Amino acid sequence: MLITVDRRDREDGMRDVEVLVVGAGLAGLRALYGFRAEGFETLVLEASDEVGGVWNHNRYPGARCDVESYDYSYSFSKELEQEWRWTERYPTQPEILRYINHVADRFALRQDIEFQARVDVARFDEATATWEVEVQDGRRFRCRFLVLCLGQLSAPKLPHYPGQDSFAGETIVSATWPKDRGVDFTGKRVGILGTGSSGMQMTPVIAQTAAHVTVFQRTANYSVPAANAPLDDEEDRQVKANYAARRDLMRNSPTGLGFLPGKTKTLDVPEEEREAVFEKAYHRLGFGFALAYPDILLDEKANDAATEFLKRKIGERVSDPDLRRKLVPDNHRFGTRRPSVDSGYYEAFSRDNVELADIRAHPIVSFTQDGIITDIKHHELDVVIYATGFDALTGSILKPDIRGRGGLRLRDKWAGGPLTHFGIGTSGFPNMLIVGGPGSPSVLSNVMVSIEEQVDWFVAFLCHLRECGVGEVEVTEAAEQEWTAHVQERARETLYMTADSFYNGGELPGKPRVFMPYSGGVRNYRRLLQAAATNGYTGFELRPVPKAVEVAHDH
Incomplete structure (x- = not known):
């Protein structure tokens, strides 16, 4: 013993x-x-x-998982699998946290x-x-x-800019979002620093009520549509009837996402067929778009094909040519940085109250009591949100x-x-x-x-x-x-x-x-x-x- x-x-x-x-x-x-x-x-x-861990702290508007709900769940209890009813294909933070609390209570x-x-x-x-x-x-x-x-x-990381402590408005870190009170953006001028998953998910939601939103972007990011949808009873029944096989497929896949990439390489198929595969993956697989073909993250030419497709799709979602040029990534390949899934991020910039501040081209000079100064503009703000990621x-x-x-x-x-x-x-x-x-x-x-x-x-x-x-x-x-x-x-x-x-x-x-x-x-x-x-x-x-x-x- x-x-x-x-x-x-x-x-x-x-x-x-x-x-x-x-x-x-x-x-x-x-x-x-x-x-x-x-x-x-x-x-x-x-x-x-x-x-709840990260799902207890990341309570920002629009927070959602990029893995399908049935797959983002425990497999140790068959009873738990059958009794829990997910409501959406890609679960929101509140639903995930309810699930975690249910597990904690059910198993004492x-x-x-x-x-x-x-x-x-x-x-x-x-x-x-x-x-x-x-x-x-x-x-x-x-x-x-x-x-x-x-x-x-x-472990959240925060940027350091001159004058940050002088800002008199409200400062919020996306990774430690206030949970003891609601945050009302109605009529407020909001600055969002960061365009990773957090920034991309919260922007369209906050824009619905804020007077104005300024997104401070250092690096344009690739994102694919979340392809979210409600889960009806028939889909729920089918998944639960075949959960064992689904779990087995997840465990035997390269990523645990529940599907396997095909064996055919990206450039071994005609362009028309490849385009159809990309299109289907773009509208259904979310983060799994990277597995549309097995060599997208391995071969430069294969990645070029996927990257160019995504750049084209982002461009279709942004009507203004100048904005399109700024929002389409140009300094890294798709998948080499963590891509995001979004629900209306690019479309949010067509709103009159949403503005992009390209801080790679025009860096932040300092914070002021009432906003942020770049080398070309003073952005007046009531709220600053740090969606700047993690160590x-x-x-x-x-x-x-x-x-x-x-x-x-x-x-x-x-x-x-x-x-x-x-x-x-x-x-x-x-x-x-x-x-x-x-x-x-x-x-x-x-x-x-x-x-x-x-x-x-x-x-x-x-x-x-x-x-x-x-x-x-x-x-x-x-x-x-x-x-x-x-x-x-x-x-x-x-x-x-x-x-x-x-x-x-x-x-x-x-x-x-x-x-x-x-x-x-x-x-x-x-x-x-x-x-x-x-x-x-x-x-x-x-x-x-x-x-x-x-x-x-x-x-």
Whole structure:
């Protein structure tokens, strides 16, 4: 049996648990359910006062998932699959949050969650092979295993401009949207900084009530229509009758999106046929347009064909020639930065109250008390919204002070870029597991599929350790070096490194320029995980509980 720490609350105020999960978003809840089901005493620490993670915080108008609702859901319970009724093809933030809360209530998960518990420090104690964790309010915890479920896009980044603090109007960050009050834009002049998914989704919604909206665009982005629609009872019945086959297809696809790209390459078909395939994908697949052909993200000429099609489609949605020139991307290929899905973004610029400020051509000079000055205009504003994205993939993990063997700081170890084995562990940090970490498919996949794949593997791993009496497990340096090199090698087979993006650290000045998600596909990644488990968990050193702990428990 796995020997654990004493589970009683200690006299020094330290609370002991077997598995400590950080984060109560989709990954954290799934981890809690999985570990608890196998008898591991598990506790979740959540920084906010509610479950939901990114879907609890990103409450901005128009927030919507770019994965179909039936696929953006848990598969661990057949009863849950059948009883939950999605209302739209691509779910909105409120509906996703209702689903997450339903799961938390239905499976009694809240009883094992400590809310308003933001982790400040986590230190590995080599003498006992345990982690000591402290949250901001001083609460302290000790655990055998530390499982980080902090999300890939959950650490907001903000720009820095002269005079920002002088702005007297309201300032809102899209990633931490106010949830304790409504935000009324009626009659207000609104500035939106950022044209990623958040900016593109909120612009047409806010424009419906605001007196004026100015969109400050540094980089024009590709977007395809969300193709959203209500779900009728017949479609719901058909999906639920064939859910098992649908799930199997998702798990065996490259992206977890539930369909496979064809085997025919983009340029191996006549132009007329290719145009028809693009047209169909454009009006139905959303983000999945990138899989209309298997080589769109691999071959420059294939990508050129897809890129030119999308530029043409964007142009058709923008009537003004000058606006069209600014809104059509010209400095990166389609898919090399995360494309968006939108509902009326380009059409919003045909409204009299919507204006584009091209800050690449005319940079922001400074903020003022009542607006923003570019080098050609003073934009008077009542509200400024930062839809400026995230310190992706590593930002949330490196925010706490995590110290491993010998006091090594994780942020120091990863100073040149993340080093992991399978994206789930790093040497020098025993008994620490990461869900959706750099080096795993994460943002290049339907994250729900990747979350469940990893969590189930983790649970089986800990069961194996318990059966073998293993108290400490650590990634080897050789394994993480080999995997990190493999991640970069697979990335070089694609077009991803031809543009700066949050995939490769290009979203922040000074961030290491390395490719972070695994581009080898969901199916291939799962096979590699399974092979490692079958071969005795290759790449990990398994050690017994330290003698001092064994002696203490004998007494």
